Amino acid sequence: MKFTCEKSILQEGISTAQKAVTGKSTMPILNGILIKAKNNEITLIGSDIDLSIETKIKAEIIEEGNIVIDARLFGEIIRKLPNDVVSINTIENNSIEILCQKSRFTLIHMNGEDFPLLPSINENMIFSVPQRILRNMIKSTIFATAQDETRPILTGVLFEINNNNLNLVALDGYRLAVRSENLSTDNVISAVIPGKTLSEVSKILEEDDENVNITFTPNHILFNLGYTKIISRLLEGEFIRYNSIIPEEYNLKVIAKRGDLLHCIERASLMAKDGNTNLIKLSMEEENMIITSNSQLGMVREELNIILQGQSLQIAFNSKYLIDVLKIMEEEEIVMEFSSSVSPCVIRNKEINNCTYLVLPVRLLNS
């Protein structure tokens, strides 16, 4: 194998493929990146079986070949080279030679044939979403996935396609996040993608309107960005029927400025850190929301103008769950719907109906 390539292009390709290399695999070869040199193109592949990333870059191929190189070391070496053409070729003793200006590295390589094959995926049914939108949808839901593995299905994000909608849904038993976008298709799909995988996917998605093509198989999802393909295993099992959890009715509707509410809750939560309960109380009456919290060190009272429709209410929350939601939302004004001090609170945008958040309250001893 022998090829030359611009350092910056090679570096970007390694950085993409490397996102699938965890360095924790029990198979030594998965600590490496597979480099395939063929047809004036280098294909770089990283994989931890659950997640595989393949990216193609332009290069001048002098001799075709497949080899596997330690991902971390290869990435560090290329990153530190001067900005110039890099030449890579195989030499004796299962090694490659990396040349750039007056630098010469030799590195042991592994055999390309030993690298696991990617699942072959038939891309005959494709859903397309702008990268920017999918990136935002992932960010808007992934924070609500469960962090412990007691119910593995909850560590993933549900991709649900029905009624011309793509819905991303995450929930962890304390809160629920739903983010929706229109998608013109008659197909119906329901698949759960591991949160870990999606987090790497969102790092690769660009902040632009280029489409990402998505294909589902019974066990995998493929994100095709053209130059880069990301394949993730799906989580097995049935996702919770989240629609039945979201209350349809309410006794109290509150409209608030999102930024102001966030700052009030962040300040109140400073006094709520004691004992890690993060407990804050909301009291809504007439045109005011009063937020209070106290600990051994003192107390805090925050006051916020709101528009209130319905009955007055006192309710307590873990401030972290409200802060997570308010930080991720983007509209200036939000709507909160309450039924009682022991029922979940539903949070939505005031204008654009593309997300639904649900947060469980904390039941107080005296309520």
Next chain:
Amino acid sequence: MKFTCEKSILQEGISTAQKAVTGKSTMPILNGILIKAKNNEITLIGSDIDLSIETKIKAEIIEEGNIVIDARLFGEIIRKLPNDVVSINTIENNSIEILCQKSRFTLIHMNGEDFPLLPSINENMIFSVPQRILRNMIKSTIFATAQDETRPILTGVLFEINNNNLNLVALDGYRLAVRSENLSTDNVISAVIPGKTLSEVSKILEEDDENVNITFTPNHILFNLGYTKIISRLLEGEFIRYNSIIPEEYNLKVIAKRGDLLHCIERASLMAKDGNTNLIKLSMEEENMIITSNSQLGMVREELNIILQGQSLQIAFNSKYLIDVLKIMEEEEIVMEFSSSVSPCVIRNKEINNCTYLVLPVRLLNS
């Protein structure tokens, strides 16, 4: 006690005083900041005994008084308040009330009288240095202090004033750093300041030509920035006679581009990380320095143009020690002086003679 103050001013003052609060003190009151309200001025003091920082800010004092408030919580609360006037006053139950717009905090306070007094320092002999210069001198030497406590004196930086010079010196048994500036004084001083303290001092020093006034007592050093005073305990004991360590003669002098040499060594060190030895070999002959390193994973060879005066030499180093020095130096060209493969290497600027670095080589089995 009662006063009002701009939020941003109060926040900056707390941030300065808080740099002396480690949160690890066995005296609970030292987790707090002393707030003294007197004469239209607030004085904020943080201390861990070894290091004390006092800073004054403008405020409108309505009622004088002294209290102590938990530093971390107070800092977080003020930082999160809106940008507006903050009003602080004592209330019943040993508490203070913090008011800003519609936010109201109450916090338990401790008694100002229980806070340890700062050492009283007579400022009748003062050395003045521009803050920017002192900051640079600290940065240029502090990295060479010892990190373990086996010889406590080596965890500090020597401040040495003699022959119209201020010298800062640090060494850890493997390398030595000396940074000098002119200082017009006939006095002779030698004092060792704890590295931990100096690191906080350098964060407070501004990147400008305003002077910092320095006063020494037998046990303390005072850095007076006008609005802020920093008092540090000195380390006890005699510093090593560092001058006798620096070789005066050499058999080989090398002039190299600092940036290029740094990049070559950084790349070579990528192969030297195996086994944490960081071992790289330098081979100097004619107009070239060849840098090599190898590990189980492969090998590297870097080549650099140099100006060589004297005998050819092969010598090995822990790459970390060379990288630390080359990163901190600022001139484009540097001079390296060698005597033999088992003698220290001296590194200086080519033009401005204001620093001397010394790095011990690694003795190779076959040399």
